[in-house]
Amino acid sequence: MSAQNRIPLNSEGLSLSRLVLGVWRLLDQGAKPSAAEVARLIDEAIALGLTSFDHADIYGNYGVEAAFGAGLAGWSGKRQSIELITKCDIMLTSSQRPDNRVKHYDTSAAHIKTSVDRSLQNLKTDYIDVLLLHRPDPLMDADETAAGLQDVVKTGKVRAIGVSNFTPSQIDLLASRLPFPVVTNQIEMSVTSTAPLDDGSLDHAQRLRYAPMIWSPLGGGSLFTGTGEQEQRVRAALQTVGDELGVDDISAIAIAWLLRHPARLIPVLGSLKRERLAKMVSALDIKLERQQWFAILKASTGQDVA
């Protein structure tokens, strides 16, 4: 993955790698990676061109950031050679947050500041490259939230602000109060989950020229194992396109399907296995033809376009 594959996020030099590594599963199934193992993971990711790492305060029951930070502290690379993305505003009911009695959101300025400070401490870093509001908060006071976001940017704790799972209407509201652009909206999309093509999300992103990040870019895995009609159709279509292109891994085709979109979608890869990641990264060498893209869309929706 070469430099020209990077996606600029703003006019001040911030960019992400064309594909991002999502580390939300770092502590899954009781895993307790050592600092050395995490440092190695970072190096392996960079070797694959994945210099941007996607976090959230809540991942791993509020534990992933700290586990990653322990590795980062002992890592031999330069902080400026990678990008750290993290999120705030979801308040889980969790042993780690005994005050939370009901799952809720918090976009208050106080919570933004507290959460950012905690993320910096956990990640053992001086700055976050991109801070995302994790979910649209129905109680968001846009003036206050924007003030809180400006504060963490002005103090140098955060380089840029984005959102996640927001509608265009919600982005318009927040953007109306900010003196800098919202640089991304991280949304769910995959060959089996194509709503953003129709609900205005990608129109809005392309119009305002922000690059959406994509979570669950492989449909949460059901793509490979699901027995539903849609999954079977899509698997067959990916396989056919793979055969046409001499690619035997359908996950690479599924990622390439996202990369083909002109809105510059940035898939967040959820695997931590080097081999799996390498296959997905190979999507960067694949350019789907327009008809191949539509053949996969047809398999997903079950019908021809209108």
Added chain:
Amino acid sequence: MSAQNRIPLNSEGLSLSRLVLGVWRLLDQGAKPSAAEVARLIDEAIALGLTSFDHADIYGNYGVEAAFGAGLAGWSGKRQSIELITKCDIMLTSSQRPDNRVKHYDTSAAHIKTSVDRSLQNLKTDYIDVLLLHRPDPLMDADETAAGLQDVVKTGKVRAIGVSNFTPSQIDLLASRLPFPVVTNQIEMSVTSTAPLDDGSLDHAQRLRYAPMIWSPLGGGSLFTGTGEQEQRVRAALQTVGDELGVDDISAIAIAWLLRHPARLIPVLGSLKRERLAKMVSALDIKLERQQWFAILKASTGQDVA
């Protein structure tokens, strides 16, 4: 309810009380309040801090405005100490309107002028504080409607223009033709009817900084008597929050839930009973905690936030 609780509607000094009294039931069940009784109702409302009164031409089969106006004529207070809101554009099939053969809307300039003149006459007043278009008219010619609205403002018959039950798209259309802001959108919302949180209505209001008025803020009463699962869940949640706050009337909690929203929602209270109103007005002294607000939302939707 003190002055700082008022909601400014425009930059020319117009404001409403934090809660508004809706008088649509003034003639319900055959009631024929005398002028003196209406004058007393106005005084009682003011004593509770409710200085703004919500009307529509059609309320009480086109009769409420005149019954209220009879009371206002004999009332001892100053016209400037209260605000009168009324509406036009719904055309009922009614013994009072024998020309109406089918229920329809009329946003023509001619109807706006006629309806305003009639409302002024009925209310026995020189001006209406806020005139609302009652329902979005699929035949609205925005140029003509805006001309009609500007005319009633220029002639001093109306101080400000709002809408009711409009989508953001419909407001954008009307606003594109007006030289002054649309000051409110009166929509339905309550603890059992939360669509405006998701459909863009409150995003739009907050972005453009107009304060929505809220009709049926208690869900039309089914909240207290309904046996559906949602109503039972919501009643229990309101009761729990009431217990936490030492408030024994759940209607006050339900109103406080609306007041907690940053878009500055203005509930229109539909009761005409002093005691019921006093309980609802007590909501102004209640500040729900964020988690209490979300606990009630969860009871309403039946599930945690995402």
Added chain:
Amino acid sequence: MSAQNRIPLNSEGLSLSRLVLGVWRLLDQGAKPSAAEVARLIDEAIALGLTSFDHADIYGNYGVEAAFGAGLAGWSGKRQSIELITKCDIMLTSSQRPDNRVKHYDTSAAHIKTSVDRSLQNLKTDYIDVLLLHRPDPLMDADETAAGLQDVVKTGKVRAIGVSNFTPSQIDLLASRLPFPVVTNQIEMSVTSTAPLDDGSLDHAQRLRYAPMIWSPLGGGSLFTGTGEQEQRVRAALQTVGDELGVDDISAIAIAWLLRHPARLIPVLGSLKRERLAKMVSALDIKLERQQWFAILKASTGQDVA
């Protein structure tokens, strides 16, 4: 149909006739009209006031444009006295397009240029009055598409650009990249298909002052023959209004229902029979009263307005 009935599309003198003739059925059921027959059809249409002709590259399995062009070549009238509308971007699987393996869309600059050149050749003309993107392409790269559209305008091949079946969000995206307005959005609407009244399409059109073209303005014919409840209700309502106005053809009432809308809807008439067309054109002499319009809407939705 007189001059004052024309609909201006832009500020450079381009206008369409109040009703447009859609020629998509020119080759239906094996019809092979001679050049002379087509020339006569053009004259008959003009005699009815229909000076604008709606095409698409794909109509008649990619054959209608050429059949029409053959007639146009021998026609005695002046090219400037008529307007030709055509479309591109749908890619049918067809014996005429053996390279198309799956139905898809193509809004690439290359396809736009190729398709326009082919349409000019088929239609035997030097310019297209209005080129429409036929369907929203989920792979539209707005920068590239806009560049392609600007190119065909700059070179004089096309006078103005419109779209078809686009949402407001999709129009906003395309318009954000064009130095000239999008002059129309051709959408489906009729007395039995009223979605554009509610989905924001007509709000957007009226706000931005572009005149929508309307395809299937008679509901695809099921209006006259359908046995569903909606069709029966609507037929009865059209008949009642026709009786009130002394009009015995319900298709004229159905067209007049569209013409009554303030967004200046331009119905595309799909018949090629002179008598049928004459009846529809007679709609121009009908002005529905507001209540007649709502009575038909009520028949369509099955209920009173709110």
